[in-house]
Amino acid sequence: MKSKARLMQGNEACVEGAIAAGMRFYAGYPITPSTEIAELSAERLPLVGGRFMQMEDEIGGMAAIIGASLTGAKSMTATSGPGFSLKQENIGYASIAEVPCVIVNVQRGGPSTGMPTSPAQGEIMQARWGTHGDHPVIALTPSSVRETFDLTIKAFNFAEKYRTPVILLMDEVIGHMREKVQLPDPSEIEIIDRKRPDCSSEEYLPYEADNDLVPPMADFGTGYRYHVTGLVHDETGFPSNSTAVADKLIRRLSNKIEIHRDEIESWEEENTEDAEVLILSYGCVARSSKSAMNILRERGIKAGTFRPITIWPFPEKRLRELAAKVKTIVVPEMNLGQLVLEVERICGCNAKIEKLNKVSCEIIYPEEIVSKIEEVL
Amino acid sequence: MPSVLVENYFRTEKLPQIWCPGCGHGIITRSIASAIEKSGIDKNKICIVSGIGCSSRAPGYLDFNTLHTTHGRALAFATGIKMAKPEIKVIVIMGDGDATAIGGNHLIHACRRNIGITAIVYNNSIYGMTGGQYSPTTPKYDKGTTAPYGNIDKAFDICKLAASAGATYVGRATAYHASLVTSLVQNAISNEGFSLIEAISMCPTYYGRKNKKGSAVSMMEWQKNSAINISAAAKMSPEALEGKFLIGELKNSPEPEYTNEYQKIIDRLKKESQ
Numbered sequence: 001m002k003s004k005a006r007l008m009q010g011n012e013a014c015v016e017g018a019i020a021a022g023m024r025f026y027a028g029y030p031i032t033p034s035t036e037i038a039e040l041s042a043e044r045l046p047l048v049g050g051r052f053m054q055m056e057d058e059i060g061g062m063a064a065i066i067g068a069s070l071t072g073a074k075s076m077t078a079t080s081g082p083g084f085s086l087k088q089e090n091i092g093y094a095s096i097a098e099v100p101c102v103i104v105n106v107q108r109g110g111p112s113t114g115m116p117t118s119p120a121q122g123e124i125m126q127a128r129w130g131t132h133g134d135h136p137v138i139a140l141t142p143s144s145v146r147e148t149f150d151l152t153i154k155a156f157n158f159a160e161k162y163r164t165p166v167i168l169l170m171d172e173v174i175g176h177m178r179e180k181v182q183l184p185d186p187s188e189i190e191i192i193d194r195k196r197p198d199c200s201s202e203e204y205l206p207y208e209a210d211n212d213l214v215p216p217m218a219d220f221g222t223g224y225r226y227h228v229t230g231l232v233h234d235e236t237g238f239p240s241n242s243t244a245v246a247d248k249l250i251r252r253l254s255n256k257i258e259i260h261r262d263e264i265e266s267w268e269e270e271n272t273e274d275a276e277v278l279i280l281s282y283g284c285v286a287r288s289s290k291s292a293m294n295i296l297r298e299r300g301i302k303a304g305t306f307r308p309i310t311i312w313p314f315p316e317k318r319l320r321e322l323a324a325k326v327k328t329i330v331v332p333e334m335n336l337g338q339l340v341l342e343v344e345r346i347c348g349c350n351a352k353i354e355k356l357n358k359v360s361c362e363i364i365y366p367e368e369i370v371s372k373i374e375e376v377l
Numbered sequence: 378m379p380s381v382l383v384e385n386y387f388r389t390e391k392l393p394q395i396w397c398p399g400c401g402h403g404i405i406t407r408s409i410a411s412a413i414e415k416s417g418i419d420k421n422k423i424c425i426v427s428g429i430g431c432s433s434r435a436p437g438y439l440d441f442n443t444l445h446t447t448h449g450r451a452l453a454f455a456t457g458i459k460m461a462k463p464e465i466k467v468i469v470i471m472g473d474g475d476a477t478a479i480g481g482n483h484l485i486h487a488c489r490r491n492i493g494i495t496a497i498v499y500n501n502s503i504y505g506m507t508g509g510q511y512s513p514t515t516p517k518y519d520k521g522t523t524a525p526y527g528n529i530d531k532a533f534d535i536c537k538l539a540a541s542a543g544a545t546y547v548g549r550a551t552a553y554h555a556s557l558v559t560s561l562v563q564n565a566i567s568n569e570g571f572s573l574i575e576a577i578s579m580c581p582t583y584y585g586r587k588n589k590k591g592s593a594v595s596m597m598e599w600q601k602n603s604a605i606n607i608s609a610a611a612k613m614s615p616e617a618l619e620g621k622f623l624i625g626e627l628k629n630s631p632e633p634e635y636t637n638e639y640q641k642i643i644d645r646l647k648k649e650s651q
């Protein structure tokens with residue numbers, strides 16, 4: 001049975017999605033424009049037997065969700081720009097120690113304190129490379145309230161399945177926007193839990209991966225007494241100075257996402273069959289792109305849209321196919337051109353690539369996209 | 378042949394440990410294992426967490442769920458463990474720089490919440506792992522590689538800091554007073570709220586050498602001669618206490634523990650919804 005349709009904010013949908021996915025621990029620090037996620041988690045979690053903690057700082061919030069996840073609790077933290085910078089240290093820890101967790105970043109104007117209450121899309125590359133060293137990343141970008149609900153669940157599922165931190169990259173518009181949404185019945189929602197060991201504690205090698213390159217994970221406090229470290233480690237979990245062990249570990253961490261690209265990558269496309277110009281955008285800007293496409297179609301211009309839902313890993317194969325068919329790709333972004341770098345890398349010289357950038361901390365309007373396209377065609 | 382204590386509580390295949398000859402950390406780690414043994418808690422319900430530094434390597438040798446985290450963040454990771462699974466006994470091992478410089482914020486807030494964690498700070502007055510830089514506990518005018526002309530920072534009194542921030546059990550001992558480390562840690566573990574034990578260690582390799590403190594043995598002699606038990610200090614004049622420091626149980630005043638307080642909220646909400 002479907003629930004009644006409700007008027008809901010993006011940040012609220014994120015918490016609803018997290019609870020539906022099985023979140024039982026949240027730790028964070030107040031920051032605009034993500035604070036509602038903390039407030040609602042504080043209200044909802046104890047009602048389902050979960051626990052909420054307001055930590056002393058952003059770093060502590062990230063550390064606490066890793067600790068909680070090690071005991072088996074599905075955990076999340078949420079933040080915005082400056083806080084996302086502070087989270088990076090322990091995102092790297094979750095990555096190398098393979099601890100499932102979800103990090104929400106509701107993007108606002110940056111750098112530094114920037115424009116706290118205004119939207120931006122400045123953390124596309126930070127989401128990919130924010131923490132030091134080579135590491136795998138999954139980052140998802142919703143562009144509606146309902147999609148925020150769905151992608152929060154997906155973020156938890158990916159985190160559990162691949163034992164990795166997953167970033168939900170929202171923006172202020174999506175976070176604060178209210179839309180009428182109908183949430184699915186819990187029975188219709190797919191929930192994935194991490195693999196746990198089926199061997200005895202004596203036989204358990206905490207970092208010995210299965211064929212899917214993901215090692216089963218034992219909850220702390222259940223008799224599997226193993227060691228977890230942010231140092232390079234071998235299958236036993238203990239640190240190693242071996243160059244061969246380092247090489248093997250860093251490659252496996254990256255490959256466990258690479259070999260599952262087909263399962264992870266998702267995107268949405270419209271009118272791409274006959275499109276001559278493709279508008280590639282994400283988050284709140286994708287909503288303007290859709291309107292722009294409709295206006296252009298009315299004016300006889302064959303426009304289509306492509307919206308990566310997983311920004312990382314980027315849906316590379318599909319974009320390459322489209323690049324061979326269209327003449328021009330226009331990439332509107334609320335930054336000075338971040339994802340366009342990836343688009344240029346993927347498309348090479350197959351299509352003409354045009355940037356449309358705005359850093360005034362306001363959304364890109366459909367008319368701006370329309371005039372850009374009319375100008376470049 | 379390792380002793381029964383070592384057999385039971387250490388990962389013997391990981392020994393010998395990496396610490397320098399004469400380092401106090403091994404003695405303190407053994408004393409902690411002894412306290413755990415005496416407390417009789419199920420090994421599978423104990424989790425040892427550490428930050429980064431010489432002392433933070435200790436958990437790797439101990440046979441529990443062990444978590445070697447990032448520099449300064451051990452208490453924040455530990456807070457997540459304790460909140461998510463309060464039945465786990467969480468013991469945190471940190472160094473002085475780890476706990477009071479980069480981790481200072483986490484330390485005072487863990488004290489303030491009185492969350493059920495036992496923190497043990499191995500205080501060697503220096504950053505050992507990075508090669509002898511001065512730390513927040515290096516005595517004023519002592520030397521470190523980053524204080525070649527003498528340190529002008531005033532040192533923290535870790536126990537006073539913890540006690541005034543709200544820790545409900547606080548004690549201090551030294552590597553020389555190993556059995557006192559054991560008894561204090563044992564009491565700390567049985568305190569429901571946040572406990573902090575400062576264990577004065579010695580780093581002959583850096584702090585000792587930089588400050589001409591002699592061998593590890595003479596550094597231990599200094600511990601023996603400078604430490605005054607709090608009960609004995611009560612009968613001593615201020616003059617006699619000059620240049621000495623207090624050891625023993627410095628604070629013991631139980632208060633409601635944080636995860637229990639949260640559980641009360643969960644229970645109340647459950648009742649209200651029925």
Ligand code: SF4
Pocket residue numbers: 395396397399400401402431501505506579580581582583584
């Ligand atoms: S450097 Fe100092 S603290 Fe570190 S192991 Fe050596 S003696 Fe101990």
